[in-house]
Amino acid sequence: MTSAHLNESPSITDAKEFFASCRPLIDSALDRLIPSEHDEPVRLHSAIRWSIFAGGKRFRPALLLAAGQTFGATSEVLLRTACAFEMIHTYSLIHDDLPSMDDDDLRRGRPTCHVKFDEATAILAGDALQALAFQIIAEDEKLSPPVRVQLVAEVARAAGTPLGMVAGQARDLAAESQPVDATTLEKIHLQKTGALISAAARCGAIIADAEAEELDALTEYGRNLGLLFQITDDLLDVTASASEMGKTPGKDARAQKATYPALRGVESTRAETQAVHRAALAALKRINHPTTLLSSIADFIREREA
């Protein structure tokens, strides 16, 4: 597999090129790891596959591969954990889109899971994906049990409460009915989007057995990258067209969602992306491995707000 070979070398240092090279690798691993839609229960498995293979950019698994390869791990040992992150991310999208949550009918231009199937099936598809994410890490025989245990704990903390993704979503819901300040908004973003992104970077480095100090630096990078990702997402919601977004722009504002542009205006938010981007790059300076790819990823995320 040539793409596997390409990924195992740190030779690709451009984010866009790296993402393109990772994608077929991640997609084929997901295809192997997720039950077939020909196996019972067919409707459940079809719903899971509908959402997993919906054209996602595979940002979290690619980031895990980038971080792991930065510290010397091969894509082969990183791949299952990378897929676990995509499963957690996809389950959260399925549940987020539900009528009682964000009530979205479209994602990336296609019907969302509960529209294509039904609400009950969508809830179960998300639930099953969460369980599968932990299962594939626990069953990963390429990794030692102590590493697997550490990864399960990392993913669970990043996905759950009080500091992870579900906590961020609960805070985000609460913010719809009461005004939030900048500190609260940052906390929502750090938990809702940042925790999983940061954990993806960390898990790559954990698999590669990175030193504690370098892991700390990478955590700081991941934290800022997660913030950058969410702030640029907020900006895109205000500035991009529907075709660029693959969903309805301006939706956040109409839903009275707490966003940086709503709180601070577009110009001040753009300045914030620069500050967060700088902080991400500064953290990389404390890492004694070649970080060109990781810094290119930060550039790539910042630039998508153009």
Next chain:
Amino acid sequence: MTSAHLNESPSITDAKEFFASCRPLIDSALDRLIPSEHDEPVRLHSAIRWSIFAGGKRFRPALLLAAGQTFGATSEVLLRTACAFEMIHTYSLIHDDLPSMDDDDLRRGRPTCHVKFDEATAILAGDALQALAFQIIAEDEKLSPPVRVQLVAEVARAAGTPLGMVAGQARDLAAESQPVDATTLEKIHLQKTGALISAAARCGAIIADAEAEELDALTEYGRNLGLLFQITDDLLDVTASASEMGKTPGKDARAQKATYPALRGVESTRAETQAVHRAALAALKRINHPTTLLSSIADFIREREA
């Protein structure tokens, strides 16, 4: 803690007495392991606690303690994994009760999570409980990493798809719109209820480092105990009064749920409980440890259909 001492000895051989002695131990461990309702996000944590402390009988964690103690483990090393099973079970009840699933307003005589709070919070509460279940196993420093990894995999397979609880729920939903035969119904029951019950017994034995052959026998016991549990549950739905049930009896039949009594009639179903009960006890004969408590648990489950 005297209750801890009592549980660590295999001296209690009566199921009812054992359950009563386990309950305060399990409840106080859950209280320690679940975020406080005073910590942000308050509404999420309140919803989680509302459902976890709703008067559940703690059957799955107690079964895990019973199986583990049968093979010589102390309640101290079993307790966190026991709590993980209660978390998975509770998350499944919260999601099952949602309007798009079984649409239940009451459980054990109290408003269900989405009625007391709201649907979005109930979905998130279930999601967070699932993540927490895996987290507390992964972080359990009383157990070796290889054991923790095995437990995470067991719980994930039992909770997920294609052979676990979520698969069973998806099959159960499908059965509402098409007639099922006895084989399919058994498969639904084995997955929806049986997988988690059987895994609880297995995980207790795994923590106690039981021999492979005894673990096989215990699995057979757990499989039949899970079936017995679900069949007697179906019978109770037909025969018990509302006050005995804490929910509306006859609801399954009206919802066209696939149940044993609906498929075979009450008398034939009662005969089936006897057969499944016998199979559970027969499996225990292959275990070279005192199994009086485990057989008393099987008696206890059978007798609740009286």
